[in-house]
Amino acid sequence: MDFYYDSVNMRYPVKGSVTAGVFTFSDTTNEIGVVIDDHNQVTTNFAGSTPQGFRIIAEKFEGSFIYDIDESVWDIDEYIYDIGTAGIGTATHLLIHRLDSTNAVNVEVWASDDSVTNYTKVFDSAIETGDVWSINTLDASTSKSYFVVQFTGTHDVDCGEIVLAQKITGLYRQDLQQTKKLIHFVNLKTNYEGGEFSNKDNDLKEDVNYPYGVLSETQKGYLNSLDTGVYGQGKSFLMVKDSVRKWGKLKQNISFNEIAYEYYSSNLSMRFAT
Numbered sequence: 001m002d003f004y005y006d007s008v009n010m011r012y013p014v015k016g017s018v019t020a021g022v023f024t025f026s027d028t029t030n031e032i033g034v035v036i037d038d039h040n041q042v043t044t045n046f047a048g049s050t051p052q053g054f055r056i057i058a059e060k061f062e063g064s065f066i067y068d069i070d071e072s073v074w075d076i077d078e079y080i081y082d083i084g085t086a087g088i089g090t091a092t093h094l095l096i097h098r099l100d101s102t103n104a105v106n107v108e109v110w111a112s113d114d115s116v117t118n119y120t121k122v123f124d125s126a127i128e129t130g131d132v133w134s135i136n137t138l139d140a141s142t143s144k145s146y147f148v149v150q151f152t153g154t155h156d157v158d159c160g161e162i163v164l165a166q167k168i169t170g171l172y173r174q175d176l177q178q179t180k181k182l183i184h185f186v187n188l189k190t191n192y193e194g195g196e197f198s199n200k201d202n203d204l205k206e207d208v209n210y211p212y213g214v215l216s217e218t219q220k221g222y223l224n225s226l227d228t229g230v231y232g233q234g235k236s237f238l239m240v241k242d243s244v245r246k247w248g249k250l251k252q253n254i255s256f257n258e259i260a261y262e263y264y265s266s267n268l269s270m271r272f273a274t
Contacts, residue, residue, distance in 0.1 A: 004135065005230045005237040007166035008089030008147060010056040017051035017150045018110040021119045026052070044159050046151045051108070053150025055115075056164075059087025090143040091164035094123055094136045095238055097247070099158040101132045106153040109164070111144035119148060133238060133245040161247070165238070166229070170222050171268075179209045182274065207251070210268040217262045227254040239270070248272035 016026045046052050094109055109123035122142045127134040149162055182204045215223070230237050230250055239246050251269040259265050 001169075001171045002240045003168040003171070003226055003230075003237050004093055004095055004163070004165040004240075005168070005226070006163050006235050007229060008056070008058045008091050008164040009087075010058070010089075010147075010164060012057045013054045014056075015054050016148070017053050018108070018119045018121075018148045019051065021110075021112075021117060023055055023110075023112075023116050023119060023146075023148055045157070046105075046159060047156040049154045051150045051152050052155070053108075053148060054162075055146055055148045057115075058089025058145050058147060088143050088145055089147070089164070090141060091147065091166060092138055092141045093165045093167055094127075094134075094138060094149065095161065095163040095165050096127055096134045096136070097160040097162075098132050098134065099160075102129050103157045104129045105151055105155040105157045107136070108148075108150050108152055109138060109142075110148040110150070111142050111146065113145045115146055119146075124152075131245050133247070135238070135240070135245075163238075168222055168226050168229075170219060171226075177211055179207075181207050183207055204274045206246075206248075206272045206274050208248075208270045208272060210270075212264075212266045212268070214259065215256070215264045215266055217264075220256060220264050220266070223254050223256075223266060223268070226250070239272070246272040 014025065016024050018024075091109075094107065096107070104126045106126050107123065108121055110119040111122050112119040122140065123136065123138045125136065127136050147164055149164070151157060183206075212219075212223075226237075227250070229235070234249075236247060236249050239248060248270050251271050254266055254268065256264040256266045
């Protein structure tokens with residue numbers, strides 16, 4: 001059982017593409033399908049024959065404000081280039097959710113510590129087919145401040161989520177008393193004064209509970225990584241179990257009971273889109 005989650009903490013998507021290591025802004029996409037919310041619905045069509053994608057900032061971002069600039073107004077253009085200070089995010093995989101599981105368009109991933117220049121290509125390949133969720137391994141684990149994901153060649157693909165992720169693996173042997181149930185997911189609509197005026201049932205959600213009677217110290221570390229990377233950040237993740245890929249969230253944080261020296265019991269409670 002494997003988990004993939006947004007390890008870059010993707011923020012501030014900006015439309016554009018990279019050529020020869022330089023990022024250029026663009027308005028060729030209307031909306032950007034990136035993992036900013038909990039939905040995996042198709043939101044963006046990338047189509048054409050020129051590179052088309054978006055740049056994101058990793059981790060925390062601290063922008064430059066006018067009152068931080070000491071130069072005269074005539075020198076302000078020097079600071080437009082420096083949009084602020086970004087953190088560092090690390091990714092090992094690229095996840096893409098598509099409407100068509102057979103659409104094997106070519107995708108590039110570029111990374112840099114500069115918002116505009118010095119981008120290095122860390123992925124360039126036709127993406128995986130066979131499932132609407134495409135899982136692709138970057139050329140190497142990459143830690144940078146800025147990432148660009150772009151479609152190249154002749155492409156026409158409808159995307160929902162695009163995630164730069166890390167993989168957590170090695171979680172298996174959950175107890176046989178695992179439980180699953182389908183639940184209705186209700187949206188409440190309110191007016192500007194806060195009063196409810198309608199509600200709507202969305203697609204069913206699936207609650208899954210995996211108890212672990214005995215975990216080694218190593219397996220506990222895997223669950224800790226999942227808890228830190230996902231639950232504490234309020235993020236969704238992609239779970240792959242028995243070749244089935246599901247998009248979901250942790251319902252609660254993961255706790256442990258020590259049942260013997262360096263052996264633990266725990267419980268993994270999750271909710272998935274159906």
